[in-house]
Amino acid sequence: MRRTLFAGLAALATLPAAAVSPPSSVGQLDLETIMANPDWIGVAVEQPYWSADGHSLYYSLKREGSKVRDLYRVDPAGGQSVKLDPAAMAQAEGPAVYDRAHRHAAYVMHGDIFMIDLSSGRRVQVTRSSAPESAPRFSSDGRSLQYRQGNDWFVYDLASGVSGPAAVLRFSDDPQEKKPDPLKDMQLGLFKSLRENKSDKDAARENDDAMMAADPGRAPKPIYLGDGGEPADTELSPDGRWMVVVTKPKGAKEGKRPEVTHYVTESGYAEQQETRVYVGHNDPAPQSLVLVDLKAAKFYPLKTDGLPGIKDDPLKGIRAKTVAALQKDGKADEAKALKAPDVRAVRIISSADDGGGGGIVWSDDGQNVAIQLRAIDNKDRWIASVDFDKHALVNQDRLTDNAWINWNFNDFGWLKDGRTLWYLSEDTGYSQLYTKPLGGKAKALTTGKFEVSHPALSDDGQWFYMRTNQVAPYSYDVYRVPSAGGELTRLTQYQGMDDFALSPDGRQLAVLHSSPYTLAQLAVQSVDGGTPRELTNTMKPAFTAHAWIQPKIVGVPSSHGAGTIWAKYYGPADEAAAASRPAVIFVHGAGYLQNVTLSYSNYFREQMFHNLLVQQGYVVLDMDYRASEGYGRAWRTAIYRQMGHPELEDLLDGKAWLVKNHGVDPQRVGMYGGSYGGFMTLMSLLRAPGEFAAGSALRPVTDWTSYNHEYTSNILNDPQLDPESYQISSPINYADKLQDPLLMQHGLIDDNVLTSDTIRLYQRFIELHKNNFWMSLYPMERHGFQHPDSWYDEYRRIDELFNTYVKPAKQ
Template sequence: MRRLRRLLLVLLATLAGAFAGHAQDTAAPPDLAQVMADPDWIGQAVEAPYWSADGHQLYYRLKREGSAIRDLYRVDPARGGGVRLDAAQRAQADGPPVFDRAHRLAAFVRHGDVVLRRLADARSVEVTRGAQAAGALRFAADGSALYYRLGMDWYRYDLAAGVSGPAAVLKFEDDPDAPPRDDLARDQLRLFDTLRRQRHEREARRAEEDAERAVDPSRAPAPIYLGKAVKVVGSELSPDGRWLALVTEPKDYAAGRAPLVTQYVTPSGYAETREARVYVGRNDPAPQSLLLVDLRERKPYPVSVETLPGIAEDPLAELRAKAIAAARAAGDEARAKALAAPATRPLRIVFDAEDGDGAGLRWNEDGSRLAVMLRANDHKDRWIAEVDLARHALVPQHRLHDAAWIGWDFNDFGWLKDGRTLWYLSEESGWSQLYVKPLDGEARALTAGRFEVSHPALSADGRWFYLRANRTAPYSYDLYRVPSGGGELARLTTYQGLDDFVLAPDGTQVAVLHSSPYVLPQLAVVPAAGGAPRELTQTMKPAFTAQAWIAPTIVQVPSSHGAGTIHAKYYGPATEGSTSRPAVIFVHGAGYLQNVTLSWPTYFREQMFHNLLVRQGYVVLDMDYRASAGYGRAWRTAIYRQMGHPELEDLLDGKAWLVREHHVDPQRVGIYGGSYGGFMTEMALLRAPGAFAAGAALRPVSDWRLYNHEYTSAILNDPQLDPEAYATSSPIEYAERLADPLLIAHGLIDDNVLAADSVRLYQRFVELHKKNFWISLYPLERHGFQQPDAWYDEYRRIDELFDAFVKRRGMP
């Protein structure tokens, strides 16, 4: 009887498993509400991996379910099995480490405080305990100290004494004992004995303190006076502790008038306002200068940029002359003077994304040399120069010029281990490639070809560069390495969707983040010389992975305007029919972004929505139009002074391809996108009326004069200098052409693309007596929507728009 009961239980369990498996295989596809729900139902992306100081563990972060908090996890790279760390374990966890040159010591930041560890016995010392987070850790070149930064102030931890103190004391005021600067000040000292005695007392006290410091190194350094007219926005201390390189801006530089963003739904019940960013051209970013401070002599030296090749040239001279002539013709002499070119082009130190302090400054390992990357405020030139420490002057090493604009990416640079050779990324060949250049020699390319190289990382022994590249196809990214002395570029992974990587401290392994169209970034390790990867995480949820998602097919759309091939993702049914069908073209945002890849997409919700559209009978095309990332400099800069024009040509070619290859009805093609994609939706409907049956423009730019300076002035120049480019590129200038249904959706507290953009265009349509246009405003959403309710409402409206005006067009 007992045996029969066991058999019945086994049979029931087997049947239950079979039914469960069948239910999973035939699970109902998600509806729109599920697609737009909180993405926790999909799983969690592995974020920010790094190695422990001893290289035996990997740490990473995962978003906590139902919260924005990121939990810290630890995993053994040899065996896997990641575990979430509790509060007590986090209090003992490593942060991303740095090492001394002998690799005997490591240092890292834990919860904002500096921790020093001796690798031989894993003994740790807490160096700081404060409210301000530390950063920019580095060991002294001679191994005597650990340097770190709090804000813009540098500190030195003496390894032998176990004591911390300021590495430099900077005073942003005038030196009270500086020689008198003018006759009035000199007369004060001549006329008044009291002022002379006070000055002599200060000088005597300073001399005594200097003498004490000379024999007592434990004393804090004397202050260095930099004057009250500047502020520091970036700083880098030399590894030998001798020099401090500072990036400064004028302290009282006017920021310009900022528009206000109004929030109507508030906890207080009252409407509240706050400032957004300044409009393009309403005032240029503050010019920056490089200041070299000799900490031994306590003297600051301004570094002149006059030696930079082309610094005195005006690449916008023709446009400037035209704008000045127009101002004078209008009788506006004040404007004509304002447009005159300065004698020297204002510069900025290229932003350093790794350190996040705004300073593109790089010391070599022993602190004997400093390199700096600078960019002209007109975006046409980028320079890399060595700083001659003895002469306090720049020695140019490389100039990258672009008649359009220097790209935002591919600005990495640094030193090889010899301390005399620079490495850098450059688009000078038309594609981002890796170069090395001895200070007294010619530059040499380590990589070459019609592909893009990024994320270069030099191995600890200096023998190899590891990098991310799309060598096999524009949409396929993997990990590669190349000898730093030159040689073969070797492919180390075959994921085709490599997102990022981190080298192990001993250089034998690489931790990689990889993903695919329906798999969030996951963590694996691969041998540094290449080999089979070991997968360490699987963070996807069964509710998502059980779905039969449509794998996007990467297709090549021929350009009818001589641009070559436009890569796109096509979503369609498994079996093609011969009947006419409707289509939707999706336009990705950001302009300079690549959405046609084999990685997890930025627009993952839209990808799921495309699955829903296919189930409703549509086909969908997602294109990397000109201006997209991943296809070289010419593809990026094709939109210079004409945003919305080459891209529209590509979108129309995409529509023609759908009609030709997939039986799409040319009268039933819709278009939609957000941000830059919303801008392009408006340009498509307004510049090519009748080409698309309907469009949905989400958080769109409708007038580029209302966008920010850094992005817009690169592509369209300054609006006062180049008004034609703005008129050519702004949808509001074509408002009278609206003939097709247009839905506009915008977050009311969007502080990136302001809601005023959409409201102004809406009012223009009202005054033009246009029909079939709607606006949907979301009171609690910014540029990137956060609330599932808002996501659902927005896409419900898009779905209904396409159903009414695309899918059912021509039907009774």
């Protein structure tokens, strides 16, 4: 999740973005400028990738005054960038994949598959269809190109230029399957004509089978998988022999979806939009695995009941407590519904759901496959291989967590030998990289109290390249380690490295990097280190000319044994001038997000607002409280079953640090934040009344029973099973404690955190006869605001709140 004083809607006359004058290097900041259309700042370089031949780099830039992205090509040797017009776009390439001999490359462009002969440069368009194709991959023998359209796989033969389905799967019973049928037998026995008709049909079918066996140019016959399920995902083996199919129950119901109302519409009529299901209102549908032998046209269920721990109940203690309470209240049916399953249900994360590349990965030669399974209760992750002779899963790694398995750091794959797995795991408390031979022991390639992510295996299989924060939690760069084990070596020195792409020849890195006031830029560097060559500069002079306050990264000691809470501090250049100033604490959103880094922030508007606050006489602290990303598993899971509690402890420690180290008046500290930051603003004011002079909660969660399943059930379990965790974690249950001025702001068409969250809490305050609370609603905004007028109005109200209730010294 991410992202005046008067209730209701306000129509404000604001300058249009084009008329806003950016601040000079010595001028004063103003809200109209910093909340204007951010095109005046510049544009970030997005999605860089190498051309198929490795001679060029492509990247995207947002077009000024539009959301359209333009594609650029740059020569990494000379640094000249060219914007591609529509004609040049037609000849452009997408991110490429290669055959094992590097004779051919394939890529997706505008939803179609293309192939290039790397020796001649000849390009072939493989598909031209209205339905998008994806996931191109060369077969293990290099003779064909595989790709998918939805859950259907196709094979393009390089020699003939013919494309056809790799398999035809039917999720129904085989109509030709012989089943005992006494009535049918009686009919055939009585009527000669029926026997003759059946004989003709049988002969025709046998002839078709013979013709198909002798003619590989024909489309394959359907394979019938039964009518009990429907496809959720499919993965074809590179040798074309096998397919792993993920199924889910047919017609599984998701539960009722709440709606949001669009009041300002082109039609002039209010319009309804469905959103997402509340947590606990139908858990995600369990999934099953089927191994399909395409050569023999047979299929085999891959049972999960042999996975280690699959029959355990990690929620046993919570379950027993809740069941006992329900039975005591005479709710026997509800208690019975909470019975633990004999075998826990699982899901297989698809490539569309997870940044780690999906839940099924084949070795290059197609001889092995690894499948990542997750328990629906979020407590276990398994990586299993398949025994093709026994048609069975073989566990290779189990990661278990009493709280929940991370949604990050789940990347996995195969080394070039096709017999050794590699994967990320938080087993030690931090995401590290491991290898494991099938049947052998796991080996850690990296160790330490830092996070490893974005692992990329070089084409020669000798190196892993990765992003880590080994130097400091807030500092990220590219590192590499030998795939056989060895020293972890730092390659870049940016400290604000955001992403990278290895060149096709394995000799260069394309690096996206940024800094607190510089949007992501593209550079190229040798994989052996050395001086990078900067390829882009997309910042606007009006922005870079301003003397922005560099955030000072500081360590706030935890008074609750949590160690160091890292934060960004904004204050005057003269530290003595900070004494007795009022302060504002900013709380980032998403919960699991890292905002204290040396990269460009997602909260760039807020960072400019912090500059404005310092200009107005405040100091500002922006903290990575517990649950934030980048600090290991214990930091992430500290909030399990108690959201808003450890985080509040950290925020109060931040306030104490400001008082002790900068002489801030403890009675003049305000707070604000959006989404999870809005939730924490509410928890701070309601659970620690009197600690903060005022707070603004933007698009906040006020009751976790109204949020979605995917996020919430990880941390609080299901509300039916664990009502206590929802009770203590939801601000609405502390509404009676409100005593400090509170401004709530919400987009009316927010389909992430629904506006009903804010409205329901507002009604509670009304019924409790509370004072000094306000609500501001924005008819045209979703969770992340889009319109400069709304951004301006939102922050004008926050600024007025702080200037009214935080800035003045208490009398």
